[in-house]
Amino acid sequence: MIVELGHFALILATCVAFIQGTLPLAGTLRDNRQWQNAARPAALLQFTLIALAYGILTYAAVTNDFSVRYIAGQSNLLLPLPYKIASVWGGHEGSLLLWVLMLSGWTVAVALFSDRLPLAMVARVISVLGLIAVGFLLFILFTSSPFERLLPAPADGRDLNPLLQDPGLVIHPPMLYMGYVGFSVAFAFAVAALLSGRMDAAWARWSRPWTVVAWVFMTTGIALGSWWAYYELGWGGWWFWDPVENASLMPWLFGTALIHALMVTDKRGGFKAWSVLLAIGAFSLCLLGTFLVRSGVLTSVHAFANDPKRGIFILILLALVVGISLMLFAWRAPKATLGGDIGLVSRESLLLTNSVLLVVATAAVLLGTIYPLIIDALNLGKLSVGAPYFNAVFVPLMVPVIFLMVPGGIAHWRENRLRALAYDMRIPAIAAIATGAAVWLFTDRGTWLSGMGSALAAWVVVGLCVQIIARLQKPGRIAPSFWGMHLAHLGIAVIVVGITFVKGYEEERDVRMSIGDTVSLSNYRFQLTDVAIADGPNYKALRASVEVSQDGRVIEVLEPEKRKYFSSAMPMTEAAIDYGWFRDLYVALGDPIQGGAPQWSMRVYYKPFVSWLWGGSVLMVLGGLFSISDRRYRKGSTPQTA
């Protein structure tokens, strides 16, 4: 009965969303303030209804209601409680419900934090968000309802994929969805600006904090996913260029471009049409990602269960949302005014270059991801595009983006003599060349690649130090967004160091070990001291004890496991990791080896600087948070420039 209530709540929510999507918008066209004022309450009501539906689904999971088909497919009596709660978003239907919950949540946030915005603007933004919600709610109701019954109800559910029974699961998808959905707000602002015919600096100022918040969540989600893959999958990889990963990277790249372009539109009124286009593009990529992941057109390790009917629905949704906004763009954008004068070498032009580079990088990732589909659609055969392609194409495209961080921060608005700019960057340049050469020539196994990576990181770090020192010498309070920018850029430099050193200097040994055997890696010694059976709540495991010593002293005992979950055929490897600031030691237990004395296959890895990947992400998130905290960007006052 309660479950049907959840379904009913969704139906009501769809009706409310429809009203929310049309009434306030009509109110702006007819200048009817009452209709416009309906936006905020409608948003609140929609959120309440969807939250109710979501709560009911969670209740069904927690109370083991296997008469609900979705719960029977995702959960199991033996599943620990936190994972029962997380199982709600473990599959296609539930994750979509989480999506619309977040969408309505963000809409409420816009409703609450927009007092300084003109009512008409708020009405338009909330309407657009409402229309998107209608699309997703209809998708859920018609093709992917989590409230479908399974009768007769089984006594126990099918187990959640053992790979996903992990704390990382509890956080990674919600963070990612917060990012995806967050970009819908920037999108709604852009469309609202197009609808009003006023694409001015004010729109950019309102959009900026929302965009940065979405970006922060997206960064967190992607980093968590990468970290999770690293410690969960058993061979220490952290990025595979899988279509679903690309589906999250592409909006992130566009989001980054958008943040930078909005700076110009906000401060100097330039590139209005470009910023609007980037905002539309970022959310379009989110929708495209949803399509790619749930339609079955691409094979991916992450893919949800696929159904052509669902694919068609999402494609239509994608076509409508993006098609209409791009038509609106073609109609209204030409009317945008030019904004301030911009020199060929200036902060604005450098920020625009950042946009162009990031858009090209995104296009490259998109091309690689869907190229097999294009070739197949043209009946030209079947080919694969994998990591080798992306690494070869993406990395060279990102190097100039990262390089430009320094001149972008130093250059003046409006105009900067090229020679003066080059002079200002002499110290980072020297530092970069020196570091690069040193790493290439003087480290064991150094190559030009590790040299270049180090040079790039040194360039950015010294560059931002120079800027900070210069700024500290000037009078006046330093805005939080200044620290935000440098923190975020520092984060990127840290990640570059991580990637450079892990790829350039990691070591691996794949050995067979008996009790007492040792293997050495770098200046560490690993000794297998014990292998025993261990029991978990819903699995049985083989657990090894590996003593790690350095210079004769034992520093850690690692316990890698090989788990066999009761309701799944696949054995899972739980690697044991000794985390460190400057290196990770990673041990994975393999299968027992047939014949003779008891032996097991083991893989040990030495991964230098790999935690800098996650550390850099944290810095980027902090940078974003600092930027948001800057009050200047949260003032809604509107300069009346068109």
Next chain:
Amino acid sequence: MKKFLIPLGLFMVLIAFLAIGLTRDPKEIPSPLVGRVAPAFELATLDPAAPPFSPQRMRGHVWMLNVWATWCVACRQEHPLLVAFSRANQLPIVGLNYKEVQVQDRPQGVAVDAEGQLALARQKGGTWLQRYGNPYVATAFDLDGRVGINYGVYGVPETYLIDQAGVIRYKQIGVLTPEILQDRILPLVKQLTAAGG
């Protein structure tokens, strides 16, 4: 102001490709061997007394090579169709038993030599064919899967249609259905028989 229509134009091209993509199966891999001579091999068959089987033997006939195994659940699905087909038509079907002896069949810690594996495979395969019917004029045993690799086998069941000159003309990935037999294979057989004489 035409340039503002470029994003919309590009997007529509993308949608078109995605729409077509929905009609395709990304996991189906067409075989590059179609149109080429079937790779040669010589494998022991079900009957220990009979000589090993080689595709050479089938020259001058249009024939089908069906890759199967007793551990393959889907094979059981298509098997009745094969049995019926073998009785109704004059098309010889040769079975290629693929990796019959699995890890779980081998006793713990003891290595089984090739002879032992073949004996085990013959026993398992023979029993299965007795139970479900034997549509094959011969059954060859590819124990380690290397012949399968030469034929581009990546799953079971798979079926090849080979002509009189030994050239592969068609590859069916997955289970054979009556529709596929009627609409694709039989017409092709007729065509090949008429051409080859």
Next chain:
Amino acid sequence: MHRTFTRPQGLFHPQLHRLLLGISLAASLLICSLSTAGEAQPMAKDPQVEQRLNHISEELRCLVCQNESLASSRAELANDLREEVRTLIVDGMDDASIKTYLVDRYGDFVLYRPTVKPLTWILWFGPFLALVLGVAGMTLYLRARRAARVPAAPLTDTQRQKVNAILNAGDAP
């Protein structure tokens, strides 16, 4: 009991000898058990071959998996294909030939690094072409933007006189 050599008495008293023998037997057994627990042997029979195998199989696709490289997949066909590649390496084939060998049997699908041929020109060169076009387009745009800002026309003499008059008039309206 091992044969003992006859020796002069004293240090080599038979009893002492037996004792020493017993101790050394025990000690060597102990040492043996410790040293069988020694340096772990690599899984692979030949690490050189394995290294090449890893390098090649990272660029190959596991055909039965959703989307994994041949290097990381644990599927049975992946095991078989890795064994096949190992054999080819030992036989002395170079990387390119091994890839061709697999492409002949499974098609281009098995390569994760698409070969550069007319079919993939757009894939490989498209992004860099887009980069060049993008940067060029941006530069042209910025130049055009500058030119589009019509600079104020220079003042005529009468206009300049008027301006001077106004300026010199000070606070006069």
